[in-house]
Amino acid sequence: MRFIRGNPVLEVLLGATCGGVLVLLVSWLQGARMPLEGPTYSRRTKDTLIPTLEEFTWQAQFPLPLDRESTQVFPFLLNHPNKCKVFGGAPFLLMLVMTQPQDQVLRDAIRHTWGNETIVPAVIIRRLFLIGLSSDFSYHHLLEEDEKHGDLLQVGFLDTYHNQTLKTLMGLEWVAQFCPMTYYVLKVNGNVFLNPRFLVQVILKPEQQRRPDFITGCIYRNRIPIRRQSHPQYMPLNMFSHARYPPYCCSPGYVLSGPLALKVLSIARRVPAVHLEDVFVGLCLHQLRVEPTPSPPNTFLMFGRLYNRCDFRGFALVHPFKHQELLLVWPDFQKANTPCPLE
Template identity: 55%
Template sequence: MKLIRRHLVMGALLGTAFGGLLILLGGQFVDFQTPSMDLKPLVSTEPARGSLSLPLRKFEWQARTPHPLDLKYPYPYPFLLTHPNKCKGPRGAPFLLMLVMTRPQDVGARQAIRQTWGNETLVPDVVIRRLFVLGLPPPLFTKELHTLLEEEDREHGDLLQMGFLDTYNNLTLKVLMGLEWMARYCPSAQYVLKVDGDVFLNPSFLVRQVLQPYGPPRPDFITGYIYRNTGPLRNPAYKWYIPPELYLPDRYPPYCGGPGYVLSGSLALRVLAVAQTLKVIYLEDVFVGLCLQRLGVKPTPSPPKAFLMYRLQYEYCAFHRLALVHQFWPQELLQIWPDFQRVNMTCTVP
């Protein structure tokens, strides 16, 4: 009933949303009246305690720069919801830390992921920890969503919320803040998965075939779907527009596609450190590629077609031979998951 009530409330809220609101506020941030900090290689401020009870005046939006693509990082964005003890326990540091990118209003998606591929117990004998990473909702819905998010986090204990507006243009900030949390509270995680909330994930294949838990350490490891020989789109009409003043070269270095990539914990810490020395761009996967270039690290090819950046029709055997498929929605996950979990099925090797 709690989940149904959340869906009803969320539907009423989002039914009145204006698409232009997010565009208008895309470059705006929380004003904590704190100057930019030098974080080389330290991480940001202490998490706020009881932060969802902070006066709403602390969430007044002010334009920081004239250009919506000009992101501020490093900057002392606060952790508003956090779980410092998430990686502690008798089993030790996690083998895999999942950082799942969702929006505040994606209540249904988070619940579907918890019931499917986000279940931390899916891979026996391997410690997996999951956190949903989110920013702040549009100001129109701040009060209502604060209440819902507090309730959701009390129930599940897996929300990591930061104090900046949750927009597409701020996705790089979400990823970097997720790595800041990892650096502070989970630095011994062997691998970190950055994954979007609109995918199908096969944790068993990812762990057993891609990460190989009994293999040797791989300090420079990052893999996913590798883009090569791509360059910035200069037409402002495109979603992935990058002006020359933000990134001048006509080619990007190799990078792993944003829907999902996994890197060793030690490399994640180095990416975070070097990110604080570079000009941040809003294309998060490209920016991670720029960090890798500065570090002199190249992505490692994954098993063939293990990470699909396009939609694929579900088929039991095919999906057991891959790690990730992009463009899967919550209701689809819930529909296919019981079949995917069947164990009395024999698949021929292609």
């Protein structure tokens, strides 16, 4: 794998005890690369023995010396390597949507709303749902879902909150292997309202010259690490000792250029890993000396907003947003020809 081959690979302590604090432990392994045509669930039949969780969950062993040779990798258990091979050129936007295995109802809502690949005319968009493993979910259901939609990308480690850094990096690894020519990559959580037309036409601007070091979203600057152990965003001093984080784009949704996605993947092996995924990407940007690009004010909303069609036309993303509400308001949001006040 590109961010594994010849380099250390992220090591994550999987799972957590109830009420405990899980600390992401990271190390990198060398000498491994995923085959381009490895086995995929989508090629299996329902009667074929489904691999168990234990067969594909990479077990954390620590400490590991950084120069250790290993061929262990995180396999893509469900994969669509030809997803970006489309007639008419490279995708303009690749959506990597973060969900969990059991979130089929959420994924269906996204497929019928903002995740529709044809929603922006004359622009090639591709969508993949990135998922990990769950110890209490039937993989027959995932097989059936993927056979129907062909858009699940499953990686062989536990899908937990503290593995989000690893999950995002594996999404970028997929980009490096199978979609390196995409213009932009959108990393987005499933619990959002996304306005693809605004994102593409106002922020990314297909007619504009490509920007190799572009990343934007809701930008946090001068954020102070939370040292309270009971907080979900707790940051131990031994993991990050500085008084403030470098600038970063908030985790629910940000978009970066394809070339920058590959740079982040490349530099990640030299950046001390943290379990807060958006902070980790910010640390990678800091090492690359890349500053996030501000979007128009109040276009990436991180603290929710009551739906109003006229207001939402000017947003790129609203978080959080329940999928039940998304299905209810989407038909109204599609009334593009309905005038709004002051228009």
